[in-house]
Amino acid sequence: FSLLQERLRYMLALLLLLHSTDSFYVPGVAPINFHRNDPVEIKAVKLTSSRTQLPYEYYSLPFCQPSQITYKAENLGEVLRGDRIVNTPFQVSMNVEKKCEVLCNFPNKPVILTVEQSKLIAERIREDYYVHLIADNLPVATRLEFYSNREEEEKKKEKDVQFEHGYRLGFMDGNKFYLHNHLSFILYYHREDVEESQEHTYRVVRFEVIPQSIKLEDLKADEKSMCTLPEATGSAPQEIDPTKENQLLFTYSVHWEESDIKWASRWDTYLTMSDVQIHWFSIINSVVVVFFLSGILSMIIIRTLRKDIANYNKEDDIEDTMEESGWKLVHGDVFRPPQYPMILSSLLGSGIQLFCMILIVIFVAMLGMLSPSSRGALMTTACFLFMFMGVFGGFFAGRLYRTLKGHRWKKGAFCTATLYPGVVFGICFVLNCFIWGKHSSGAVPFPTMVALLCMWFGISLPLVYLGYYFGFRKQPYDNPVRTNQIPRQIPEQRWYMNKFVGILMAGILPFGAMFIELFFIFSAIWENQFYYLFGFLFLVFIILVVSCSQISIVMVYFQLCAEDYRWWWRTFLVSGGSAFYVLIYAVFYFVNKLDIVEFIPSLLYFGYTALMVLSFWLLTGTIGFYAAYMFVRKIYAAVKID
Secondary structure, rough: OOHHHHHHHHHHHHHEEEEHHHOOOOOOOOOOOEEEOEEEEEEEEEOOOOOOOOOOOOOOOOOOOOOOOOOOOHHHHHHHHOOEEEOOOOOOEEEOOOEEEEEOOOOOOOOOOOOHHHHHHHHHHOOOOEEEEEEOOEOEEEEEOOOOOOHHHHHHOOEEEEEEEEEEEEEEEOOOOEEEEEEEEEEEEEEEOOOOOOOOOOEEEEEEEEOOOHHHHOOEEOOOOOEEEEOOEEEEEEOOOOOOOOEEEEEEEEEEEEEEOOOHOOOOHHHHOOOHHHHHHHHHHHHHHHHHHHHHHHHHHHHHHHHHHHHHHHHHHHHHHHHHHOOHHHOOOOOOOOHHHHHHHHHHHHHHHHHHHHHHHHHHOOOOOOOOOOOOOHHHHHHHHHHOOOHHHHHHHHHHHHOOOOOHHHHHHHHHHHHHHHHHHHHHHHHHHHHHHHOOOOOHHHHHHHHHHHHHHHHHHHHHHHHHHHHHHOOOOOOOOOOOOOOOOOOOOOHHHHHHHHHHHHHHHHHHHHHHHHHHHHHHHHHHOOOOHHHHHHHHHHHHHHHHHHHHHHHHHHHHOOOOOOOOOHHHHHHHHHHHHHHHHHHHHHHHOOOOOOOHHHHHHHHHHHHHHHHHHHHHHHHHHHHHHHHHHHHHHHOOOO
């Protein structure tokens, strides 16, 4: 009975804990309560276009400016993303309607755009730029309504609603450019429950905008900065002629609506995915592929291995066995150190560093701590984690280098700490120079670059040295068989044992298990979408690890059966074969999904894609290498060697 009481008490405590998690907020994203008439600040983030991939800061265009411009202090991730959060002159108060108000300081005096400014605005409209604003850290969205392919009767009742991030700067009609100079803000608030004596508090739960283009003559403004909007049917849009000066008014209106959406669910609008089913299908498809692979693996390899080991261990059949071909014949060479052991161990060290970083980032994001509401948190966390994971990378690299009979541990540690990060930094620096040339806010400022270099040489490098020192001092991996003095001759290999054929064969299954998720990740990076399905991503990552390990074991087994003992480098290269398919997919995505025509955006796309492919190759190559190494040690430990 006392045991039952104890259990009930435990369950009650657990329920209370779960109930209390509703009111738990991640630091920095706690709700802000507003009273009626409290100012709700509207800030600008940046201008973006999926056609140019170059973000610009808000005031790079001649928008109305407040009397004092103040930029928000940003974290590393925001700076790297090109966000430059700045205040705007929009005056919005909680639950206070505004019919139409002129934005700039001169009532009924139009803004005059010079020829250069008009040209710039026209160019940005042609390049399909979107403007991103935030109110109470909530990004602005444009509502898109359309009828789905339902039955005729249902069509009349229901429209499908989707939201577009930001609003379009303007639009083109033929060869004419039109600017959205009037913004109708629709803000939704949730009224919080308070006691009767207290004043009501409100929280902002949605921020929508309807952009309009209205000609100067149709906007009637008076001395008090108020204006009247024309009837929807009779108004002409505000044209921007890039060949001459243009006169226009920037205006806005504010409308408040009450909403049932709770503050905790306010991001759901932006994150609703209409195609969650696709993710489930892709996961189920991947799991089936992995189980199918595991089945083949266990059937073929384990049965064959058992037979091999039983044959090799029969004392009386030794003479016959020696004449046979098979993996036992290379036992005296299978652990012979490869060429360039320092570079191999350095690349594997970086692979371990990446693996630890990606695993922790996806896991933490899956728990909801890196949601899109905490801007730039994902990238900041990834950068810092990569630096701190240097200690693990160094440890594994040092131990492997010692196993491969390496002696110059200091040089090896330096190579591990600088080889992969050096390539990444070099490519990013070259791309950054091009972005600087375009005056884009996506260019990493010089102080941030210096800070990143200080992090690399001040945190990552010492930690890699520390890990390498302990890894090198540790007992090397125990190889179960001795290596012969004289290397064995390798027989001529069949065509399908070629490295490139191996890469093509080994890459297709891991890539097939994850390419649906890859599409969503590419959309998030290149088309300014939010990516938040980290639970799916975590599952896909585990499937990727399992499939890479299995493929790698199969490939190394076939190689050793063909009496080719040079498996160290080959396994690393072949296991990373799925990176080759990622590269092909990136080219396909560029041609079919993106509308990029200019040189610099194309260079940016392929530069960053090269970095992604290199990192992915290191990651999958490392997973495959360690799986194959454990397998090889296991099978040679199981046979009796004379």
